Amino acid sequence: MGRYVVKRLLQAIPLLIGISIVVFLMIYLAPGDASQFAISERANEQQVQQYRHYLGLDLPWYRQYLRIVGNWAQGNLGTSIIQRRAVSTIIVERMPRTIELIGLSTIFSLMLAIPVGIISAVRQYSISDHVVTVVSFIGIAIPSFWLAIMMILLFSVKLHWFPTSGTQTIGQPFSLVDHLKHLVMPVTVLTIVQTAGWSRYMRSSMLEVLRQDYIRTANSKGLPARRVLFRHAFRNALMPIITLLGLSLPTLVGGAIITEQIFSWNGLGQLIVTSASKRDTPVVMTMVMMSAVAIVIGNLLADIFYRLADPRIEL
Secondary structure, three states, rough: OOOHHHHHHHHHHHHHHHHHHHHHHHHOOOOOHHHHOOOOOOOOOOHHHHHHHHHHOOOHEEEEHHHHHHHHHHHOOOOOOOOOEEEHHHHHHHHHHHHHHHHHHHHHHOOOOHHHHHHHHHHOOOHHHHHHHHHHHHHHHHHHHHHHHHHHHHHHOOOOOOOOOOOOOOOOOOHHHHHHHHHHHHHHHHHHHHHHHHHHHHHHHHHHHOOOHHHHHHHOOOOHHHHHHHHHHHEEEEEEHHHHHOHHHHHHHHHHHHHHHHOOOHHOOOOOOOOOHOHHHHHHHHHHHHHHHHHEEEEEEEEHHHHHHOOOOOO
């Protein structure tokens, strides 16, 4: 197992290097640079050029790239050009909010998708199965941004149940109840979108397992249906979901970016959108590489848990 983990991590190094180069070139080749946003509009051309030289934005692209990578090698994530603060400090401030959003939505999605998928598979072609199928397809088809806007119009504008945006009410001291009210709608949006797809995967996986010979053998021996379902079928049906969780990380991050932007949730998703629009290269590069590393680790963990769930699988 240890040798496999080391091998996978070594294989990820050239991939991460390639991603960093591509992302940097995309930012570098985009029109304009961060000096347009970091310096006063009243500055003359000479002052702009001096500031660009101070930031190193007049250097060739490869020297700018190597400067960023050199800082990373020294354990320094650099300084935000726009905010003029350490990138590590900015990320540490915002990361808990994004983890809170993605973590809660993932937990609630699994709590809903797994039992719904099992019920739909066990009662195949029943009324409940048809209802779950229709609702799931609707959830998959609805864009997360449209769902978020509709929820704001209904629950905030018309019913006044929940606040429209932010993490807490402006001008008031922090309150857990107030924070939870702000958290309800963004978590609900992500939960609905994730549950719709995951429940279909769980249904398909469970149906495939229930058709296996060892399940028929267990049923023919007179074992209780509940024992056959949860002790024999459920564990094997869960393995594709474990893999799906690792592969779904890009989708989770992407959904969080859209959701945070709409609900003005002050997390990493909103940070990367704002930084990209202002060409804040150190922040964007760090954020993208963090996502890439998280995806690599997520896939690795999915393989490891897959092996733990079924010891017969060789890594």
